[in-house]
Amino acid sequence: MTHSAREHPWALQFVNVSKWVVGEQGRRCVLDRLNGRVATGTLLTLVGPSGAGKSTLLSLCNLLQTPDDGEVWVLGREVRDWPVSQLRRKVGLVWQQPVMLPGTVADNLALAARLHHEPPADGAALLCRVGLPADLLHRPAHELSGGQMQRVALARTLANQPDILLLDEVTSALDREAADVIEKLIVEWVNSEHKTAVWVTHDTEQARRVGHETWLIAEGRAVEQAPTAQFFTAPQTVWGQRWVLAGQSQGERNA
Amino acid sequence: MWSLAWTLAFVFLAMALSGWQRLGLSRELVVAAVRACVQLFLIGYLLKVVFHLNNLWLTAAMVTLMVCVAADNASRRGQGVAGRFWRVFVAVSATEVCTQGFLLAARVIPPKPSYVIPISGMIIGNAMVAAGLFLHRLRHEAAARRGEILVLLSLGASPKQAARTVVKAATKASMIPTIDSSKTIGLVQLPGMMTGQIIAGADPVQAVRYQVLIVFAILASAAVTTVVLGFLTYSRLFNAYQQPLL
Ligand SMILES: Nc1ncnc2c1ncn2[C@@H]1O[C@H](COP(=O)(O)OP(=O)(O)O)[C@@H](O)[C@H]1O
Ligand SMILES: [Mg+2]
Numbered sequence: 221m222t223h224s225a226r227e228h229p230w231a232l233q234f235v236n237v238s239k240w241v242v243g244e245q246g247r248r249c250v251l252d253r254l255n256g257r258v259a260t261g262t263l264l265t266l267v268g269p270s271g272a273g274k275s276t277l278l279s280l281c282n283l284l285q286t287p288d289d290g291e292v293w294v295l296g297r298e299v300r301d302w303p304v305s306q307l308r309r310k311v312g313l314v315w316q317q318p319v320m321l322p323g324t325v326a327d328n329l330a331l332a333a334r335l336h337h338e339p340p341a342d343g344a345a346l347l348c349r350v351g352l353p354a355d356l357l358h359r360p361a362h363e364l365s366g367g368q369m370q371r372v373a374l375a376r377t378l379a380n381q382p383d384i385l386l387l388d389e390v391t392s393a394l395d396r397e398a399a400d401v402i403e404k405l406i407v408e409w410v411n412s413e414h415k416t417a418v419w420v421t422h423d424t425e426q427a428r429r430v431g432h433e434t435w436l437i438a439e440g441r442a443v444e445q446a447p448t449a450q451f452f453t454a455p456q457t458v459w460g461q462r463w464v465l466a467g468q469s470q471g472e473r474n475a
Numbered sequence: 476m477w478s479l480a481w482t483l484a485f486v487f488l489a490m491a492l493s494g495w496q497r498l499g500l501s502r503e504l505v506v507a508a509v510r511a512c513v514q515l516f517l518i519g520y521l522l523k524v525v526f527h528l529n530n531l532w533l534t535a536a537m538v539t540l541m542v543c544v545a546a547d548n549a550s551r552r553g554q555g556v557a558g559r560f561w562r563v564f565v566a567v568s569a570t571e572v573c574t575q576g577f578l579l580a581a582r583v584i585p586p587k588p589s590y591v592i593p594i595s596g597m598i599i600g601n602a603m604v605a606a607g608l609f610l611h612r613l614r615h616e617a618a619a620r621r622g623e624i625l626v627l628l629s630l631g632a633s634p635k636q637a638a639r640t641v642v643k644a645a646t647k648a649s650m651i652p653t654i655d656s657s658k659t660i661g662l663v664q665l666p667g668m669m670t671g672q673i674i675a676g677a678d679p680v681q682a683v684r685y686q687v688l689i690v691f692a693i694l695a696s697a698a699v700t701t702v703v704l705g706f707l708t709y710s711r712l713f714n715a716y717q718q719p720l721l
Pocket of ligand 1: 241242243250268269270271272273274275276277
C-alpha cells in the first residue's frame, strides 16, 4: 500500500483530460483533452480568464472531482488507483474562499493531526510561517478577517505535510506585504524541500515572480506551456501573446 | 354503539363551521371522518382476533408490518439519500428489537400481544418520527456544511470523519422533540395511552406506571434509531471516490 519513498520524476501528469459540468445552459465542456506534466520540484503558475477551468483542474488532482475522460497521474499513479485519503494527504489543496471549521485557530491548525491520530504540529510556528502573530491561536477562527483566514487555511494544509500543494488564488484577500510573505514561503518550500506546487493566480506579476513554469488555461486546454521567463518574454502562441500583452497594459495602468 | 353515533355531531359541527367560513373543507372532513372510523374499527377487530389467537408469529408479523409502514413513511423525508427505505427499516427494527426485547426480557411487560402490539406501536411511531427528522436534517446539514466537508476531505479525512459533525448535528436535532415532549408530559396534556387507561377504569397510578415506561422506551427508541441510522447513512453522503454527493 505505502508508496515508495523514491521520488517520482513527474509530480503530476494530465493525459487528454476532459471535464464537463452541468450548468444553466446544459452540459458544457470545461476541460477539453488537456495535456501536460509537472516535474517534481517545480512551482507551476496557472493563469487564464476566469471560468477557464483552473479551479476545476486543481480539484481533479486530489480527486475532489473525477475526470470524465482521460487520466490524471499523481506521483506515478493514476488518481483513481490511489487510496483516496492517502492521495489527499500527499496533495494539499487551499481554496480561494477559506472555510474555517468551528473552534479556535489552534483547533483548525491541529485538524490534520487529529484526523490522522498524530501529535499536533506547533501552531505558533505554523502561524509564524504564514506571517501571523502567535496570539491569534486562541481566537475563534470565525472572527478572523478574510486575509487572516486565507493564511490560516494555508497553514492548516501545510501542517498536513503534503508533497504537492495546489493553491487557488490564495493571496487574493491579502495586501502586498502579506502576499510577499506567502510568496517567499511557497518559493522556499518548493526550492528547499524539492516539493511541487501548482499556483492559480489572477495576478500576472505574481505568476511571473514565483513561477518556474507557467501555463495559460483557455478553451479547456493549456494553450501555452512554457518556462515562466519564456512565457512572459517570448510566448509561442497567439493566445500567449495576447495574454502577455493584456497583462503588460494592465501592469502599466497599475503603475 | 349508538352512543358513539352521537359523536358524529362533532363532525357535523366542524362541517358547519367550514361551510359558514367557506373554508371548502367539508369534503375533506367527511373523508377524514370516514377514514378514521373505518381504519380504527378495522384495527380494533383485527387486534381482537390477534389478541384472542395469542400467536407469536402473528404478533411478529403485525409488528413487522408496522415497521414497514413506518420505514416507508420516514424514508420519504430523505430524498437524495439512496437506499434509505432499507436503512430506516433496519434502524427502526433495531430499535423495536432493543427496546421491546428489553421490556420483555426484564419482565416489565408480559409476553402477550395485548401488551406487545400497542407498546410496539408507540415505540415504532416515535422511531418513525425521529428517523424522518434525521433524514431531513442530514440533507440540510450536509448542504449547509459542504464547505467544511470539503476541507476535511482535502486533508485526507475518511468519509466517516468528514460526516461526523453533520451526523452529530442531525442526531441531536432529531432527538430534541422527543426530549422536549418528555419534559412537559402530564403538565399540558395527558398522554393518550394514560387517558385511555384511566377512562377504561384503571387506577391512575397504575396508568402512570405504564406511561413512565413508555416515556423511557421512546427516549431510548429515539436515541437508538438515530444513532443506528447515522451509522447506516453517513457513507451514502459520498461516492466511491469519497466525493460529497449532496
Ligand atoms: N459545480 C459546478 N456546477 C456548474 N458549473 C460549474 C461548477 N463548477 C464549475 N463550474 C463551471 O465550470 C467553469 C470553470 O470553473 P472554474 O474551474 O472555477 O474556473 P476558474 O477557476 O478558471 O475561474 C465555469 O464556467 C463554472 O461556471
Ligand atoms: Mg477559480
